[in-house]
Amino acid sequence: MATSCEKMKKIQGHPCFGGNHHKNGRMHLAVAPKCNIKCGYCTRRHDCANESRPGVTSRLLSPEEAIVRVREVMASPVTGPIIKVIGIAGPGDPLFNEETFETFRLVDREFPDLIKCMSTNGLLLPDKMPVLKALGLHSLTVTLNTLDPEIGGRIYSYVHYHGTTYSGKEAGEILVRNQLEGIRQAAELGMTIKINTVLIPGVNDGQIPLISQKVKELGAFVMNIMPLIPQADFAHIQPPSAERLDELRRDNEKTIGQFKHCKQCRADAVGLIGENLQLAVTTAG
């Protein structure tokens, strides 16, 4: 694992962890289609070129196609100089797709200086931690929406784990236990951890201070409270106002640093945060 000096240098290059987001960009590779849980707010769709939100991608890539895209992007005078991070964030859950690990291996072989980053629901973190360690994963984002298994049962309609499908409180218990254990292990290995918490008004508001306290204790680096985009089972829920989001971020800043530049990117975003150059790259390729 990296020394603390190397680690700091890498954080400074990572736009989604508070690094210079006006200068440093990231490339998301949409190689992970399957998911092992169902969040009430999630809709995953393809071929939505003009839609920018998590879970959306124009086209799934195989690991071999992904490395070709990385070569193109790194060779381009527009994107090459700014891309510092290769992220895998879906459109499903990266840890539930072997293609994720194969893609990181291919990237590491040709571009060892690019920061490897992944976003996960955390269910398989304890199982996959040895693989992540061997890959030299630097940055890990875990979506943690509650510490309370009962509330988990309302947010997740099911959790599929080791061949069995769970629902209700039992699903919440397995997921929360693995998320917390995974975060603890990742921090012990020196990974830089961001916690995504989707603020679902009326469902998990009261959990936010408990989550920020717990993840700080476990060694997370920064928290990203994200507003609910109302869709799927949660289409009827009113999203939080910008004022409410600011207020929560301000309150929890005292406990753990808050990331405020998140633009809730697509699973295939390329470029600076808030910008998506993926169409230009696709057409050029």
Ligand SMILES: C[S@@+](CC[C@H](N)C(=O)[O-])C[C@H]1O[C@@H](n2cnc3c(N)ncnc32)[C@H](O)[C@@H]1O
């Ligand atoms: C598509 S996920 C990919 C990684 C992984 N499957 C996960 O859920 O952490 C990226 C992030 O977007 C969030 N997200 C997905 N749908 C959302 C929605 N409707 N509103 C707000 N955040 C959402 C997820 O909770 C997660 O933090």
Ligand code: SF4
């Ligand atoms: S874990 Fe991620 S991909 Fe899976 S259902 Fe939840 S938001 Fe969607």
